[in-house]
Amino acid sequence: MIAINNLSYGYSKQKPLFEDLNLSQNNGNIIGLLGKNGAGKTTLLKLISGLLEIQKGELTVNGFEPFKRVPDFLSNIFFVSDDPFLPSLTIKAYLKVYGALYKNFDFEKMHKIIDAFELKADKKLKNMSFGQQKKFIIAFALSTNCSVLLLDEPTNGLDIPSKKIFRKVLVDFIEDDQLVIISTHQVKDVETLIDKIVHIENGRIVFEKDVFKITEKFQFKTVNTISGLLDVKYSEKCPGGYRVIIPVIENEETELDIELLFNAISNNVEINI
Incomplete structure (x- = not known):
């Protein structure tokens, strides 16, 4: 400990x-x-x-x-x-x-x-x-x-x-x-x-969360367009569309994308769990 x-x-x-x-x-x-x-x-x-x-x-x-x-x-x-x-x-x-x-x-x-x-x-x-x-x-x-x-x-x-x-x-x-x-x-x-x-x-801890709780609340996906998506927490342009962090919809959980989460936190995006 x-x-x-x-x-x-x-x-x-x-x-x-x-x-x-x-x-x-x-x-x-x-x-x-x-x-x-x-x-x-x-x-x-x-x-x-x-x-x-x-x-x-x-x-x-x-x-x-x-x-x-x-x-x-x-x-x-x-x-x-x-x-x-x-x-x-x-x-x-x-x-x-x-x-x-x-x-x-x-x-x-x-x-x-x-x-x-x-x-x-x-x-x-x-x-x-x-x-x-x-x-x-x-x-x-x-x-x-x-x-x-x-x-x-x-x-x-x-x-x-x-x-x-x-x-x-x-x-x-x-x-x-x-x-x-x-x-x-x-x-x-x-x-x-x-x-x-x-x-x-x-010099301070800005984020400290269990992976299970993160993926329980947020999805990490690649989409063709962000037009029409509600409550996009963070997005990045990528080949073929966008990588996004969005709230879980109808219990559809995804695997964690740590790189995307890291970039979101580094850009002062609040990921509230």
Whole structure:
């Protein structure tokens, strides 16, 4: 569980990145953390993981203050950064050294995931491509069985087949009692995975809703024309017509289009649930 109360943090005292930020998330969710470049997504993940110290307010993860980085906290949280640092070890050696740091590490799960990603256990991590390194660290993160997983741009560097495998292993190997936060600009890569959206703009949370509640109230469709449509919340021109967000009509629900929703929120459209 993550609890943030009146958090303030900034790289400059003149212009705080976050000021009086509040957020509470329980385990059992996969959250999509969205926002423009510079909105503070990566900074927030680093604060949650204890890599940065809050300047004001309160932040606890599983009851611990992250920046104190006590062993019981560190053994139950894993942060996959956009550009992970990996030592000059083989996968096999890395697992032997670092797997022991996580009390619930599942070696059988790890081997299943690296097989799915077609990684070789005797290959040195430093000799792998960036995409292969990302696949490895994702596999390791899932195998720790930490209650909190933080994934910053996890699909960067993955080709199309690997993105498909990423989605499959996340569905297959995430446990029901874990809390997963995925920060990404590649929203199409994760829109079938997440069950909650948190959108940050200008250092504050401007949208925080369950996917089920969004699709229960709004449709995301492509139409030939918007002429005659009632109560169009947001529209974008596209080949063949328009992509639109409109209220659900006669219980006709559609799949969520995160990119369209993101653009609507970024354009200050109120999506009231």
